[in-house]
Amino acid sequence: MKAISIGLLGLGTVGSGVVKIIENHQDKLIHQIGCPVVVKKILVQDLHKARPAEVDTGLLTSNADDILHNADIDVVIEVMGGVSETKEYLLSALRQGKHVVTANKDLMALHGSELLRVASENGCDLFYEASVAGGIPILRGLVDGLASDRITQMMGIVNGTTNYILTKMSQDGLAYEEVLKEAQELGFAEADPTSDVEGLDAARKMTILATLGFSMHIDLDDVKVSGISTITEEDLKYGKQLGYTMKLIGFAHREGEKVEVSVQPTFLSDNHPLASVQNEYNAVYVYGEAVGETMFYGPGAGSLPTATAVVSDLVGVIKNLRLGVNGRSAVTPQFQKQLKDDSEKYSKYFLRIHVRDEVGVFADITSLFAKYGVSFEKILQLPIKKNETSEIVLVTHRSSLTNYENILSELNDLQAVKEIKSSYRVVRKSL
Amino acid sequence: MKAISIGLLGLGTVGSGVVKIIENHQDKLIHQIGCPVVVKKILVQDLHKARPAEVDTGLLTSNADDILHNADIDVVIEVMGGVSETKEYLLSALRQGKHVVTANKDLMALHGSELLRVASENGCDLFYEASVAGGIPILRGLVDGLASDRITQMMGIVNGTTNYILTKMSQDGLAYEEVLKEAQELGFAEADPTSDVEGLDAARKMTILATLGFSMHIDLDDVKVSGISTITEEDLKYGKQLGYTMKLIGFAHREGEKVEVSVQPTFLSDNHPLASVQNEYNAVYVYGEAVGETMFYGPGAGSLPTATAVVSDLVGVIKNLRLGVNGRSAVTPQFQKQLKDDSEKYSKYFLRIHVRDEVGVFADITSLFAKYGVSFEKILQLPIKKNETSEIVLVTHRSSLTNYENILSELNDLQAVKEIKSSYRVVRKSL
Known part of the structure; x- marks a missing residue:
């Protein structure tokens, strides 16, 4: 049986993993799809850089056209990252009738x-399981596994x-900066960690998950984002007392x-x-009207885990190829996007504030919450020694976001309130 | 677009859920598959029994042929349970060219x-996601999501x-019999709980999981089974001290x-x-060579959760129908079955024994372990007041099972050993 030929865009962490898995698991691939899979060309920036032992350097090229306009190549796997140029590459590949597998969350969040x-x-498959939560097959879980259900919540x-970072801060009682440095x-953290710690990376993935799970085109701009860089060890300590664990949740x-x-x-x-x-594990909790609570857990990054998702997508493409049904599995969103107003977003909140230790302060604060109809589940008042x-x-x-933000703003204006230290969902x- | 017609075998807990989901989520189904789904006939034992409001009693029949030999029916959904008769029904349906979705673990474990x-x-699909772990899409996770990986362990x-039962025993410090009665x-437990508490139900599911995950035909008889009915609250108490949680693990x-x-x-x-x-939740932990640790968590039973898996399978069948590719997705096992001997099965063990409180007893016991090359990770010796x-x-x-069983047998023969109270993996x- 004729081999399926792959063009690989990028040979970094994930790309090397893809080469390894295609090589090491060739027997399983052949058993499943009935033919060999061969990496034919690999686009790299630097032809002369040292490469892992598995890579035949004769396959390397620095000219994308050797892949995009190569009639021998059936499937393009994109693991180079980036947005503008990468998008043009993939559009060009698709227009040439090549199927595409990508691990690129930025690209899919912006131009999916x-x-x-x-x-x-163009009758082509475009699969992107690896773009969210690395090795966890969450997109298939949403699209196929829970196909019959109406998903109402994903976390x-x-x-x-x-x-x-949050695990270490919580376990070892360390400060954010200290743990970040160690990471x-x-x-486990980039030299410039902004995109991770400020929540942008998570927001891109939630854009992809929400679009699929709710069958509604969600834009990156629709995602309200805040990160973890201002979380303190005190916050986590209070959380522990209350039976809470801090996580960055999409x-x-x-x-x-x-x-x-x-x-x-x-x-x-x-609980x-x-x-x-x-630690560095990822998980996606999915609540469906019929199925109730489910969770998909696993490694969210890393060479081989992410490459597993990429090559599993490749198996899907090749199965479709052999059945002659490529390009027919994508489902366009069912619903027009409708976003909640802040007055329709409800949550419970944790709030930590410093106030003057004077008579009547507590009454002022509680009456402010009462004015907005927000009551308390728990209150801790602790004297701080100094000042x-x-x-x-x-x-x-539960409070609407509108009411809660009004409360925060009026708290700031209260003479008795020295500082709003922190506030979390x-x-x-x-549920 | 012509509707797809379903014949339903059985209208118990899961069957009623299937009817509900097909009705309540019809718009999502139509959006995904491009045509309506209609339940045309339902096989029941008693035509006159009271039924949920959703069910049109005009659809009920007590004659299986009204479904199996009904040319209008495209897909048969089997949620009646049982093995012999059910198998004949499904063989008959398949031979008539009808696709089958089943939730029947007993049937799939024995005759899958x-x-x-x-x-x-016969060019037919036979899907059975609901047969293992109810609403959790674990079979798709293994077959599609981890298609490129080599799975080495499932728990x-x-x-x-x-x-x-184990959760309640552990949380409330109660005895097995007490919790069983409450369940x-x-x-949460059947009047005759044998199949559950003795591990047979779990064994059937593990047969299905192992066959798919290892691509090797595993028989129910290959599964070594022991249940939970002899676990005591003392065992769980010791487990807690050691940082262990007791679970019935396939x-x-x-x-x-x-x-x-x-x-x-x-x-x-x-950890x-x-x-x-x-509680009653299920989860399957899957370790793949490339992906590492993953876990799929959710409801293992219940009307709507299980029905979600059934109807998601139905969506898969109908997508294939519309693409004209039914009966081509099943992959036959890649490997000949090879089972480990007991001498190749390694594990750590927890062992609790009662011994005479005499000089030299401890030395006798430890030298017996030493004879078989098994060392200790932890030892607690506690005096018991009486006798x-x-x-x-x-x-x-780690010890081989052979060595460990030899040790247990020789311990029993030691004059100093009064009783082996319990032993667990x-x-x-x-890993």
């Missing part, structure tokens, strides 16, 4: 719908760097026809399935 | 390969009844070309992803 449309117009720990030394919620998508540090109750996801300051830690019952196990 | 062969011969909490009253392990499949009560280290799976008895709790390092997070 255009690329999927062009793929469909994702979809960034390994931040989960590693950088260990290779949150996608549908109520009726309206959705919200956000990324933010969140206190989860310790939430996501609370026990530690006649009290620290108050509150957990509210709180999610309990039961 | 024959049914799949007949399906393939499953695949029986909700036993997980509920029966709450509907264990499937591949080393080189050889496999072992078993079901047994197992102490997991508390194992499966340790936090509580001059000491209780010894040991955790071994121990699994730590790192």
